[in-house]
Amino acid sequence: MPTGCSYYQVQLGFVTEGSRSRWLTNKEISDGIIEAIKKKKKILTIGQIEPWDKHP
Numbered sequence: 853m854p855t856g857c858s859y860y861q862v863q864l865g866f867v868t869e870g871s872r873s874r875w876l877t878n879k880e881i882s883d884g885i886i887e888a889i890k891k892k893k894k895i896l897t898i899g900q901i902e903p904w905d906k907h908p
Contacts, residue, residue, distance in 0.1 A: 860888045865899030
């Protein structure tokens with residue numbers, strides 16, 4: 853990676869609401885990315901990624 857560059861890994865998951873699940877909204881994704889950059893989180897998961905059999 854070039855000097856002076858920052859790398860952040862943002863893992864996108866899904867959201868469970870009651871007995872249903874849904875993909876993340878654009879706002880949830882962008883808010884999570886902004887949070888990762890502001891808080892300098894090298895790895896951030898937005899939503900949940902497990903259990904994968906519950907994804908939409």
